[in-house]
Each structure stands twice: as C-alpha cells, then as structure tokens.
Amino acid sequence: MDLFHNLILGFSISFTPQNLLYxxxxxxxxxxxxxxxxxxxxxxxxxxxxVTFKMDMASAIIMLSGIYYGTMYGGSITSILVxxxxxxxxxxxxxxxxxxxxxxxxxxxxxxxxxxxxxxxxIGVILLMCLAPPLASxxxxxxxxxxxxxxxxxxxxxxxxxxxxxxxxLIAAILGLTLGVIGLDPITAFPRFTFxxxxxxxxxxxxxxxxxxxxxxxxxxxxxxxEEKLTFVNKRSSLLPTRQDWRDSRWPILRGTFLGFFxxxxxxxxxxxxxxxxxxxxxxxxxxxxxxxxxxIEGVAGPESANNSAVAGAxxxxxxxxxxxxxxxxxxxxxLMIHGVQPGPLMYQEHAAVFWGVITSMYIGNVMLLxxxxxxxxxxxxxxxxxxxxxxxxxxxxxxxxxxxxNNNIADVLVMTFFGFAGYFLRRCGIDTAPLLLAFxxxxxxxxxxxxxxxxxxxxxxxxxxxxxxxxxxxxxxVLLSKPVYHLVMKYRKNMQTLLLRKRANS
Amino acid sequence: xxxxxxxxxxxxxxxGVGVCLLSLRLPFGTLRQxxxxxxxxxxxxxxxxxxxxxxxxAQGKKNNHSEAKNNYRRVxxxxxxxxxxxxxxSFVGYLLATFGxxxxxxxLVYRVRWGTALLFSTGAxxxxxxLFVYALNVPLPPGILKGLIR
Numbered sequence: 001m002d003l004f005h006n007l008i009l010g011f012s013i014s015f016t017p018q019n020l021l022y023x024x025x026x027x028x029x030x031x032x033x034x035x036x037x038x039x040x041x042x043x044x045x046x047x048x049x050x051v052t053f054k055m056d057m058a059s060a061i062i063m064l065s066g067i068y069y070g071t072m073y074g075g076s077i078t079s080i081l082v083x084x085x086x087x088x089x090x091x092x093x094x095x096x097x098x099x100x101x102x103x104x105x106x107x108x109x110x111x112x113x114x115x116x117x118x119x120x121x122x123i124g125v126i127l128l129m130c131l132a133p134p135l136a137s138x139x140x141x142x143x144x145x146x147x148x149x150x151x152x153x154x155x156x157x158x159x160x161x162x163x164x165x166x167x168x169x170l171i172a173a174i175l176g177l178t179l180g181v182i183g184l185d186p187i188t189a190f191p192r193f194t195f196x197x198x199x200x201x202x203x204x205x206x207x208x209x210x211x212x213x214x215x216x217x218x219x220x221x222x223x224x225x226x227e228e229k230l231t232f233v234n235k236r237s238s239l240l241p242t243r244q245d246w247r248d249s250r251w252p253i254l255r256g257t258f259l260g261f262f263x264x265x266x267x268x269x270x271x272x273x274x275x276x277x278x279x280x281x282x283x284x285x286x287x288x289x290x291x292x293x294x295x296x297i298e299g300v301a302g303p304e305s306a307n308n309s310a311v312a313g314a315x316x317x318x319x320x321x322x323x324x325x326x327x328x329x330x331x332x333x334x335x336l337m338i339h340g341v342q343p344g345p346l347m348y349q350e351h352a353a354v355f356w357g358v359i360t361s362m363y364i365g366n367v368m369l370l371x372x373x374x375x376x377x378x379x380x381x382x383x384x385x386x387x388x389x390x391x392x393x394x395x396x397x398x399x400x401x402x403x404x405x406x407n408n409n410i411a412d413v414l415v416m417t418f419f420g421f422a423g424y425f426l427r428r429c430g431i432d433t434a435p436l437l438l439a440f441x442x443x444x445x446x447x448x449x450x451x452x453x454x455x456x457x458x459x460x461x462x463x464x465x466x467x468x469x470x471x472x473x474x475x476x477x478x479v480l481l482s483k484p485v486y487h488l489v490m491k492y493r494k495n496m497q498t499l500l501l502r503k504r505a506n507s
Numbered sequence: 508x509x510x511x512x513x514x515x516x517x518x519x520x521x522x523g524v525g526v527c528l529l530s531l532r533l534p535f536g537t538l539r540q541x542x543x544x545x546x547x548x549x550x551x552x553x554x555x556x557x558x559x560x561x562x563x564x565a566q567g568k569k570n571n572h573s574e575a576k577n578n579y580r581r582v583x584x585x586x587x588x589x590x591x592x593x594x595x596x597s598f599v600g601y602l603l604a605t606f607g608x609x610x611x612x613x614x615l616v617y618r619v620r621w622g623t624a625l626l627f628s629t630g631a632x633x634x635x636x637x638l639f640v641y642a643l644n645v646p647l648p649p650g651i652l653k654g655l656i657r
Contacts, residue, residue, distance in 0.1 A: 167561045171519060174554045178526055178547065185543045192533055192543055216589060223581040223616055389617035390627060392585075393609040397635060400592060401601075405645045410597045417593040421586060429515035447546045459539035 003129060010356030013058050014364055022059045023361050026066020027368045033067070034074015041071035045331045057339040058354050062361040064335055068328050069311055069362070072271065073117050073369055076304055080109045081383050082395055084215040088206055089271030089307040091437050092279045094214060096292060096299030103295050106381050108241040112249050112297055113304040114373045115241070120257040120305035121366035124312025127261050129359055132316050142266050144456065145464050148449035149473035150266070151442045154273050156477040157280045159435055166484045168431045176436035179204055180443025187451060199411035208403040208416035209440060213433040215399040216420025219392050221427055240377070245297050252282045252302035260306030264313025271307035271314075272441050276434075278306035312362065319343055319355060516562035523555030584616045600650020601639075606632040 013019065030041070045064055052060035075090035080097035093113065100109040142150075155177075159169030182193045183203025194200040241249065259281060260274035282302040283292045292299050318329045320343075336343055341351050383391070403416040423433050457463035465471045527548055536542030592608040599607075606628050613624040639645040 165561070165564070167557055167564060171554065171557045171561065174550055174557060175519075178550045178554065181547045181550065188543060190534070190543045192547065193529060220582055220585055220589075223585045224578050389613065389619055392617070393612040393628075394631060396589060396592065396608060396612065397605050397631070400596060401635070401639055401645065401647065404596065404647065405639075408646055410593075410648075413593050413596055417589055420589060424582070424586075425515070431515075450546065451541045454538060454541050459537065 006356045010360035013357030014361035022063040026063040027070040030067040030070015031074040034071035058357040076113045083218045092275045092303045099295035111240045112301045116253045116301045116305040117308040118370040120309040123257045124309035125363045128312045144449040144452035145470040149470040151446040153473040153477040172435040173439040176439025177443040180440045186448045208412045211399040212416040212419030213423035217423025220424040249301035252298040253305045256302035256305030257309045260309035261313040264310030271310040274306040274310035275303035278302040519558035526551030597648040601647035
C-alpha cells in the first residue's frame with residue numbers, strides 16, 4: 001500500500017506540465033547529443049548542469065535523467081547506422097546492429113532498439129521501486145576481490161565476442177587493459193607510459209579511442225572494399241521490426257532487462273558490462289549462434305535492453321546509499337547536493353517527493369523516448385541513402401570534431417587518428433576491437449581491485465577463492481577459458497586417432 | 508599461414524616485450540604490496556605469450572583470404588587525408604582543413620567530379636562550422652582565418 005501511495009505522490013510531481021516539459025527536453029537533447037559521436041551522456045550532462053541550478057530540485061533531476069537515457073538511445077543510432085558507438089554501452093550494438101544496417105535492415109534494428117529500451121526501461125523502473133533497499137545492501141558488501149573477479153569474468157565472457165579465435169579475443173582484451181594503464185597510477189598517482197607528455201597523464205580518453213577504433217577504422221576498411229558499401233546503400237527493407245523479428249527478440253529483451261538491471265547495481269558495472277553480458281548470454285541461448293556478428297536481431301535486442309535497464313539499476317546505489325556508480329551518477333549526485341539533497345538511506349523519508357518524482361519521471365521519460373524516436377526512424381534511415389562516398393568524409397569530420405570537443409585539445413585528435421590506423425591494422429589481422437574497448441573501460445578498476453586485494457591479504461591469492469561470490473565468478477571464468485582448450489585437445493586426439501587408423505589400414 | 512598474420516603476431520609480440528621492458532623501469536613492488544609496474548609487467552608478458560601462441564597456432568592454416576578486391580592505394584589516400592587533417596586541424600583551422608579533407612576524400616579516394624566535390628566540400632565545411640561553432644558553441648580552432656571569423 002505504501003508503494004502505491006508513493007507512486008501516486010511520484011506521479012503527482014512528475015505529471016506537472018513543467019516537469020513533463022523538462023522530461024521531454026531532456027530526452028530530446030539526450031537523443032540529439034547521443035547521435036553525435038564523442039558527446040556522450042557525461043559531456044552533455046556536464047554542459048547542461050549549470051542550466052539546472054535555477055530550476056527546482058525535482059525538475060533539475062528529471063531533466064538530467066531524461067538526458068541520460070536519451071543519450072543511451074541516441075548512442076545506439078550511430079552504432080547501428082554508421083558503426084560509431086555514441087558511448088561505451090553502445091559498443092556491442094555495433095556488432096550486429098551495423099551488420100543489419102548493411103543488409104538493409106537498419107529500420108528493424110533501430111525499432112527493436114527503441115522498443116527494447118522502452119520495455120527494459122519500464123521493467124527496470126518497476127524493479128527499482130520494489131527492490132531498491134534490499135539490493136542496495138547486497139551491492140554495498142562487494143569488496144575489492146569481488147570486483148576483480150567480476151571484471152575478470154566480464155573480460156573472459158567478452159573474448160567469446162571475438163569473431164575469430166579466442167586467442168585473438170584475449171589479445172584484444174590484454175591490449176585494452178594495457179592501454180588502460182597509461183596515465184597516472186590510480187593508487188599512487190605515479191605516471192606510467194606517459195613518456196613525459198602532460199596530455200597522457202590523465203590517461204587515454206574513451207571517446208577518441210572508440211571513434212578511432214570504430215569510426216575511422218571503418219572508413220579505412222570501407223574505402224578498401226567500396227563494392228560492399230554499394231550493396232549496403234542499395235538494400236532497404238521495412239522500417240519497423242517484423243513479426244518474426246519480434247518473435248526472435250522477445251526473450252532476449254526480457255533476459256537483457258533482468259541481467260542489465262542487476263549488473264547495473266554494483267559500482268563499475270553499469271551499461272557497458274550489462275550490454276556485453278547480454279550479448280554473450282544471447283549467443284549462448286541462440287539455436288544459431290553463428291548468426292551473431294552477421295546481423296542477428298537478438299544481438300541488438302538483448303544488449304540494448306540490458307544497457308537501458310542498467311540505468312535503472314544504477315539509480316539504486318545512488319538514491320539509497322548516495323553512492324554514484326559511474327560518471328553520470330556522480331554528476332547527478334552533484335546536482336542533488338547542489339540543491340541541498342543528500343542521497344542516502346534517509347532520502348526516502350526526508351525528500352520523498354524528489355525520490356518518487358524522479359523514479360516516476362523515468363517511466364514517463366521512457367514513454368517519451370519511444371514516442372520521439374519511432375517516427376524518426378525513417379529520418380535516421382535516410383542517412384543510409386547518402387552514398388558512402390559522401391558519408392565517409394562526413395564521418396571523418398564528425399569524429400574529429402567529437403574528439404576535439406571533449407577537452408578542446410588537439411592531443412585527443414591525434415590519439416583518435418593513431419587509433420584509427422591501429423584499428424584498421426587490428427581488423428586486417430582479424431582482431432576484434434570490441435573486447436579491447438571493454439577491457440580499456442574495466443582496466444583501471446580491475447587493477448585497483450587486484451592491488452587492494454593483494455595488499456589486504458598480504459599477497460595471498462586465496463582471498464579470491466575464500467570469498468564465495470568472488471570464487472563463483474572465478475570458477476566460471478576458468479570454466480569458460482578452459483572450454484576452447486578442451487575442444488582443442490579433443491580435436492587433437494581425434495586427429496591422432498584418425499591418423500593411427502589410416503596407418504594401420506595402410507600397413 | 509597468411510603473411511599478414513605472421514607479421515601481426517610478431518608486431519604484437521614485440522609490443523608485449525616492449526611493455527614488459529618499460530614496466531620494469533617502474534617500481535614493481537612485491538606480491539604483498541604491488542606497485543605501479545606490477546600489472547603492466549604481467550600484461551606485457553601475457554600479450555607476448557598470446558601473440559606467440561597465435562603465431563604457432565596459425566602455422567599451417569591455409570590462406571583463404573582473397574586479396575584481389577583490396578585496394579591499398581585508396582587506403583593510403585584516405586589514411587593520408589586523416590593524418591593531414593589531424594596535423595592541420597588547429598594550425599590551418601577547422602574551416603579550411605575540413606574543406607581540404609572532404610575535397611581530398613571525394614576527389615582522390617572516390618573520384619567524384621571536380622564541380623560536385625568542390626560544391627559539397629564548401630557546403631559541408633561551412634554548414635558544419637555554423638552548426639558546431641554558432642549553434643553548439645564548440646570552440647573549434649579558427650586557425651589562419653582567426654581575424655575573419657567570429
């Protein structure tokens with residue numbers, strides 16, 4: 001009954017014309033900004049934060065939240081259409097979304113991303129309302145060993161994404177972790193691999209890295225085989241998902257929703273791990289796993305749902321413990337504090353109106369996102385009608401502007417260009433760059449957790465096995481890693497047996 | 508085994524060894540108190556090991572990749588355009604550099620007609636400048652046109 005009353009209170013706050021307008025503006029700005037590569041949710045919220053200072057508390061958070069999930073969807077538009085992830089959580093959408101667009105199925109891909117995001121966002125909000133307090137207490141018990149094991153499992157899972165061999169997937173992950181090391185040490189602030197450059201002291205920025213590895217590398221790869229791009233432009237099908245698409249996507253959407261929500265709760269997780277994990281799960285569940293990476297709609301539906309419900313999950317530690325789990329949440333925390341609200345266990349009682357107003361506005365935001373984006377699919381798809389010879393230089397220009405605008409620094413542009421060439425080289429070598437990018441994101445947290453765990457345990461690796469959650473993650477990672485080795489051994493034995501039989505037959 | 512695979516494995520192996528050597532110049536610490544060089548050293552070691560494994564596993568695999576379609580001249584031209592764009596972006600300024608890079612890609616990489624290429628480059632550079640600088644307030648470098656714009 002309490003929940004029902006709280007919901008009514010929340011809707012009475014968020015349904016005011018003023019807050020509805022702010023919610024709409026937030027989702028609109030978020031989607032528009034998410035489409036531009038480089039300007040992710042962090043940059044757009046940071047830019048618009050001062051605008052909200054004069055608003056009342058609930059309106060400010062409602063608008064900023066709208067920007068957050070608007071950017072999440074906007075990021076997937078560029079991932080699907082031009083293979084440039086708008087932000088980290090959309091990286092995995094590139095894998096199948098872009099392939100669908102190449103096959104002329106960009107419309108269904110965008111449609112299922114929008115519907116999946118809506119369904120996941122809605123269920124996520126319901127879960128947030130019901131499960132916030134108990135889940136927050138579980139998440140807060142995660143220590144450094146659990147984080148390390150969780151990240152290790154995440155990376156192990158990601159190597160399965162590699163469209164080539166697992167070794168190449170692991171190489172990509174190690175490369176990403178190594179790139180994550182560049183900059184000041186996360187514990188002692190000692191410079192590592194900076195070669196005396198001030199620009200490298202802050203480490204490499206995710207956006208230039210992603211735009212280089214995906215955007216510029218894509219342009220370089222496509223100028224090599226222009227015929228492929230012609231077929232891509234010439235094929236077009238329906239704008240919305242078909243009945244078969246829905247049948248293929250319903251379970252991935254549901255699985256992605258629940259997976260994303262729970263993975264969104266622990267700090268460091270969020271949409272990135274959620275979307276990757278969902279992709280892996282869908283590939284495992286699929287009867288035709290070979291379709292993945294070649295335009296499987298399940299590869300778009302699951303991850304897109306997961307990254308959206310992870311947004312709802314990420315609100316749990318923020319609203320109930322005052323713990324921001326990612327940069328966007330940190331900005332939202334800052335905004336709440338500027339308005340005199342201290343998020344934490346007492347927020348329920350002290351600022352019930354803001355708490356429930358924000359939660360219900362997320363639901364309204366999801367509806368707005370759907371209303372806003374479904375009619376726009378035709379417009380987004382028209383991008384594909386531009387011949388690639390004209391689209392390619394525009395992608396280059398947008399990538400460069402995106403990289404430059406992060407810090408107004410030419411160093412980011414140079415970094416992006418370098419990784420454009422590196423991405424092209426890695427593609428030519430058959431190394432998938434998606435695991436690299438995920439490892440780059442997880443690397444600093446993983447290293448800090450490893451070093452903290454070893455310091456706490458006096459150098460004993462047993463700390464990872466004596467804690468049940470950590471041990472479970474590690475065992476799963478080892479099982480996954482040993483699977484290809486097992487297959488290799490079995491294949492070798494089979495080959496040897498065949499050889500022996502042939503020899504016997506000959507003799 | 509494909510030649511490019513062999514070369515890429517060797518390049519990555521060298522990179523792994525390089526990371527190991529560079530991390531040895533950092534404080535390594537102990538297992539009880541791991542320091543700055545701890546993680547990079549093992550990452551370098553893993554990278555070198557995996558590259559070596561990739562090199563060995565790929566031995567004997569048949570080359571099934573067709574190089575017939577590949578057009579490296581276009582890649583060099585597009586890559587050159589990107590490199591020049593990065594170098595000239597702040598020096599020459601956004602407007603001129605963007606005009607140049609679009610024209611380069613259209614004309615040299617895709618062989619678009621001169622008139623169309625010139626028209627598209629001028630329009631795209633000008634419109635994007637208005638969008639980013641005046642509508643979105645992105646402070647793009649004016650370069651040598653500093654006195655003329657803004």
